[in-house]
Amino acid sequence: MTHRSSDDRAPEATPFVRRHVGPSPDDQRRMLDAVGYTSTDELLRAAIPETIGAHDGLNLRPAATETEVIAELRSLAAQNRRMRQMIGLGYHGTDTPAVIRRNVLESPAWYTAYTPYQPEISQGRLEALLNFQTVVADLTGLDVAGASLLDEATAAAEAMTLARRATKITSPVFAVDADVLPQTLAVLRTRAVPLGIELHVADLADPANLPAEYYGVLLQYPGTSGRVTDHTAVIEAAHAHGAQVAVAADLLALAVLRSPGEMGADIAVGSAQRFGVPMGFGGPHAGYMSVRKGLERMLPGRLVGVSKDVDGNPAYRLALQTREQHIRREKATSNICTAQVLLAVIAACYAVYHGPDGLRAIAHRVHRRAVLLAEGLRQRGIEVDGEAFFDTVLARVPGQAADVVAAAAELGVNLRLVDADHVGVTCDETTTVGDVLSVWRAFGAEQSGFSELEDAPDALPAALVRTSEYLTHPVFHEHRSETAMLRYLRRLSDMDYALDRGMIPLGSCTMKLNATTEMEPISWPDFADIHPYAPEDQTRGYRQLVGDLETWLSEVTGYDAVSLQPNAGSQGEFAGLLAIHAYHADRGESHRDVCLIPSSAHGTNAASAVMAGMRVVVVGCDDDGNIDLADLDRKIEANADRLAAIMVTYPSTHGVYETGISEVCAKVHDAGGQVYVDGANLNALLGFAKPGKFGADVSHLNLHKTFCIPHGGGGPGIGPVAVRAHLADYLPGHPLAADAKVGPVAAAPYGSAGILPIPWVYLRLMGGPGLTEATAVAVLAANYVAARLSPHFPVLYTGNKGLVAHECILDLRGITKDTGVTVDDVAKRLIDYGFHAPTMSFPVAGTLMVEPTESEDLGELDRFCDAMISIRAEITRVGEGEWPVADSPLSNAPHTAAMVTGDEWTHPYPRSLAAYPAGRHAGKYWAPVRRIDGAFGDRNLTCSCPPPEAFGS
Structure with missing residues (x-):
């Protein structure tokens, strides 16, 4: 491997790379000293097996400045032709209220939050999601x-x-x-x-x-x-x-x-x-x-759902978490x-802002536009199919449908070409009188006003007109003014902990910088207002952006072809396995249906295999967390004639570079199987190794992790699938095409295309050297954290020379056995120190998986390490009997402001230690609720907005 050292970073790194990568060159040298290496190049040479690491670098365009990249992207956006979109097919023009666009969609307080697995610090987005559930259930x-x-x-x-x-x-x-x-x-x-x-x-x-x-x-x-x-x-x-x-x-x-x-x-x-x-x-x-x-x-x-905290106050949390089916693996x-949390929040806020009367008025206006459009066509001799409709008019024009659609496009309106004889026209919230006039012109009808049509009756069957109430909860009635809505959104975001507050050191989830320059373009109308089924000549900018990303992602992964259609990592997994199945079937080996999956794998791997019609066979791991090669041999031999694939994560789910990965790939290939490498941890490989070159046949990539699309509180995401040439014909097909070898896995041709500008901008800003730098510093940061914390918490798995990859697992099982303090206690106590907890009990129960990423500076890394070391000292005081485990700062965490300012204090430690364990500092984050009783909520399931009196206490 030939890579530059940290000493070379300063003169080569662009201004953006220096801002994206948190530790300065001087900080990196201090971190390297702690780890015991002289350069990041030396560190990565030691950590990554030589058998996979040799390649010629990343052949990407040179990194550009933020100003240059935005100019390039604006040029691409300008190639998209904005039209009045009346195609329908489930996609509609809509007006995002500015108060919601600016304070939710464009707010890092919302889009940098993680999935609400720590509910005490996620009450704002959980309330918004409860609103979403109420909207859906009511309607x-x-x-x-x-x-x-x-x-x-x-x-x-x-x-x-x-x-x-x-x-x-x-x-x-x-x-x-x-x-x-x-x-x-x-x-x-x-x-x-x-x-x-x-x-x-x-x-x-x-x-x-x-x-x-x-x-x-x-x-x-x-x-x-x-x-x-x-x-x-x-x-x-x-x-x-x-x-x-x-x-x-x-x-x-x-x-x-x-x-x-x-x-x-x-x-x-x-x-x-x-x-x-x-x-x-x-x-x-x-x-x-x-x-x-x-x-x-x-x-x-x-x-x-709604549960309660230890003081009996209502509190939100994810209910029935074992019902997240993937946790059950092959079952x-x-x-x-x-x-799609961020988008669900926007939809919920839209309903909160408009309320039931506003939604009803919008729906009625949309319907009346369609009624007037249809009546105008009828009066001009054009046949309209069907008497009952809501927003879509189906007009019959024998042999002329294509001409009508083309004429409408010349007038700036997109209609749906149903077949040679029929045109579909869909009205929406943004449809104007001018749009209706344009549609009439496209059909060859003379223009006129609406006055003679205003008495046209509605086209909703009387038996289907809604009479039942909905959205009766006060939350949908109290925020009519923008002032009230603005304050509501601020109150919700203030309850949450997101990346704009501090480090979120979640292993396996890569909560790193989502730069503002990357995020800005998603709101540009030339990207936001484009219909997925608009004609190709209107979407040249999007198609160029998609083509660029496919090329760049192929280059950085070593694969030959990429599909951006899967709109989540789980769907990328599914698409990759479908490609493998179709490949075997085309070769007359459709009987190959066994998928080998290591016991350490993420649950979605097994679930996706079952969905793809495969039978899961689990391969064990050895004491070091690596795939047990002897067990792999046994499983291959037992299933040789039926072996379809193996799914492995690399670096492994345990956060190490397994030395036997090339051998694993060779063994499976020799048995006639394909190798699927889960790309969840690609951020530990970029610039140093390419899955498509070291033996893998297919991977999915998490653009919402490695390539900076934010988690958004638990979505959006994109999980493109990348394959070697022999699988390229089996990538997901276009949703409206009938000739694909494998069908689509999402509704739109390019999935969640509206957020593709984010990774496009990231790749242009970083370039090959910047991506390599990010990988090196991410691995350095993980090893620095491991080095600082290993004297206090055992690091469970390590690879070459005792090194980890981009994350490390801290083993608390012995501590729990000796003191009774659990990983849950440590996670909640970290809230008092101003942190989101690492990943709890995955992939090993009783552990914490820490991933610092390349974007956290040394000051924040040290603040986290200091907090963990301080918590270890608190655990020692519990173990020595100074505090009972059931009434310690750990078991009572998180401590709310109401708790520490109450009139009574009966705990054996001082209020100051409860509230400010790291000392007083500006910007203290206070959890809005104390620890939540999840079991109570599961026994008393409430999944829509509770009545206001529930919060009376």
């Missing part, structure tokens, strides 16, 4: 809603599998309404094949079209054609058969239409995109799912481990 008329899913199509696929779990019917047939969104149908087909599910597509407006045997049904409401149908009869027929029914419903339409729950549906799915979330060329958007009572424990993804029913 869909069902009992329980989750905290968001990835998009509408994947939510429908999750409903398809949930329905199968919830019924006793053994039939593999799932009935799908022919009026379902086409991209949803495509994703359903992708999911159905490996699970042995058969899709029966028919016009289900008539219950007579249900198949003879089936276990579940999916309906669209309103349909893709715009048709609004009363589904009560087909739902009743399905229930009489014993089947489960899911309805994919438009949330805004439900403000004026009877809810799926009132029709009898068991499940509702859809997207919250039109609640203030920009189209962004397809995402990210918050998918949703709600269910009737009795199905809540089968929900995929996350569920926010999982879903591989979803993330949500």
